[in-house]
Amino acid sequence: MSGRYKAYGEYKDSGVEWLGEIPKSWKAKRLAAFFEERREKVSDKDYSPLSVTMKGIVPQLENAAKTEAGDNRKLVLKNDFVINSRSDRKGSSGVSSLVGSVSLISIVMVPTRIYPYFAHHLLRSYSFQEEFYRYGKGIVADLWSTNSSEMKNILIPEVPMREQEAIAAFLDHETAKIDTLIDKQQQLIELLKEKRQAVISHAVTKGLDPDVPMKDSGVEWLGEVPDHWVISQIKYLSSFVGTGGTPKNPESFTDLDGIDWFSPGDFNSSLILQDANKKISKLSIRNGDAKIYPKNSIVVIGIGATLGKVALTENFFSCNQQINIIVPNEKINFKYLAYSLSNQVEQMQQASNASTIGIMNQEKTKKIWIVFPKKHEQFEIVKFISKKTTEFDLLLDWSEKQIQFLKERRTALISAAVTGKIDVRDWQVPVTQTESDEVMA
The missing domain is CATH 3.90.220.20 (DNA methylase specificity domains)
Structure with a gap:
């Protein structure tokens, strides 16, 4: 620990590896x-x-x-x-x-x-x-x-009982301060995620021009959209909409250089999906045991707790039956479509068969409504969203690192106190303090 805390006067070898040296009186x-x-x-x-x-x-x-x-x-x-x-x-x-x-x-x-x-x-x-x-x-x-x-x-x-009580009081107070800071960072992360999604939502439904004439979309959740934009369903904006599958032959999976075979567990906070936990061999593609899909496709989880989660693929890939694949046609930019779909998680969840377990199959996926401008404006919107989300992602990354730092400090502080590496026998609750400055010091 840092020099904020003093050590005991004398130490001895405890003879116990996980304890190390302990105060001489212990x-x-x-x-x-x-x-x-x-x-x-x-x-x-x-x-x-x-x-x-x-x-x-x-x-x-x-x-x-x-x-x-x-x-x-x-x-x-x-x-x-x-x-x-x-x-x-x-x-x-x-x-x-x-x-x-x-x-x-x-x-x-x-x-x-x-x-x-x-x-x-x-x-x-x-x-x-x-x-x-x-x-x-x-x-x-x-x-x-x-x-x-x-x-x-x-x-x-x-440990002498009075020291135990002092250590417990010290750790109760100090860990509560750290936990409060962690909670604040987690709240900030949720707020940043909400704001990031709001930026995406506004861009793909209202555009970038605040003075553009608007019209009623006829779709309840969309509301008004720019007058010159087109309202269409996925089936008219794609050359293929389908569902993945699992190879029947276990030997289709390979530990060697293979093709990514994605499952819902591979999805994360990034829009780009890469590095699947499992790969399939090129031979399994050639013999028809597995299917391959083109790069720049959009993949959507169609079942389970993460139903509606969207990602983009940058390379040729395969995936399991829990994932829907959308291959965009020439009418729509693939990144624009991915951002638009990422704005519709709630709509997809509502459209799923939620009576037992939610399922967003390929037929339901084809009926999803998308609103979009011409190609050059789609590109400008994608460029704007990419810039803004990068800014948000940097802030999110910073907050995640702060949480990790605080958790590590909490762990180290507890370990130091309970094994006698710091002496808190004379510690008292400070009357006034700037808690965040103290914890981060």
Whole structure:
């Protein structure tokens, strides 16, 4: 950490790799010396179900996986520490402020000789989490579980109670400041995204001339559009509209130099779609097991949570059946069409068969309404949007980097405090301060 915080006067080697050097007055002891395991089984009918998340212990999330084991859960009382034992849930843990029940895959520990809120920060620290999951066992290379007996053997620092309380108070205050700054950056990101989309929306439905005569489009969501613009459906602006597919032969996929085979998981915040997670061989194209589509096509996700998400392809490609492909004809600029479609996510979601699961098939895609000017004006609009979105993207990138910096600082601060690398015994809540300046210093 920076020179803002002082160190303890003397240190010693803890003999524990994840702890490193600790203050001379501290000791390293087995976790079992400070906690007792709670194994009591209860029903979620008697004790409300809780979720163990990266943000701590909360009432069960709506999207949490539900099981039939409602009568076979673990009891959690206030101040119990709960951690998910599975490696794919790394970081999901915390001291509970609630009474309830959790899945049997969680370990529930009762603080007995340790201050609960110090334990909350200590056992959620990055270093401890790495140590905890290092003891895990499993038959799958990227998924394993750590059991409670292994957890109890992990060495943690024995810290005088007053110091524990001081460290907890310090971290509660400082991490709250950092979390506030992260929230503000996330709010700024959402605002920038909204403004970026508003710029695109206005450009592809109203144009760049504020004084141009307008007319009623006849399409409710479009409203008035420039008088000289054309209103048409996708089927009249494309040479092909179709849906991708999955090769029947597994050998069609290749790890070698192949052709991108896109799925919804390959879509991101960029308008340009590239570098698919899977590739298909050129042989699979030649023998008809896979289809190839031209560059400068527009691809639209036609099913699922990201239905309506739009991207452009710069190279020849293939894709799965969850994606609709639009190959523009000579009437419309491919980038203009992509920007226009990116403005219609809500309309596509409404047009999908939402009674069960939303599906935007190729027939529905063909009926999407687009409004556009002549080619030279389309080009000017594309040029304008590209410039503006680049400006927004730079601001978004800066905000994302600030969030990453703040998260890293938060992680480092917690680790430094709970392992004694900084001395906060005399710390007090500042009376006045510029919090953002302090955190960013």
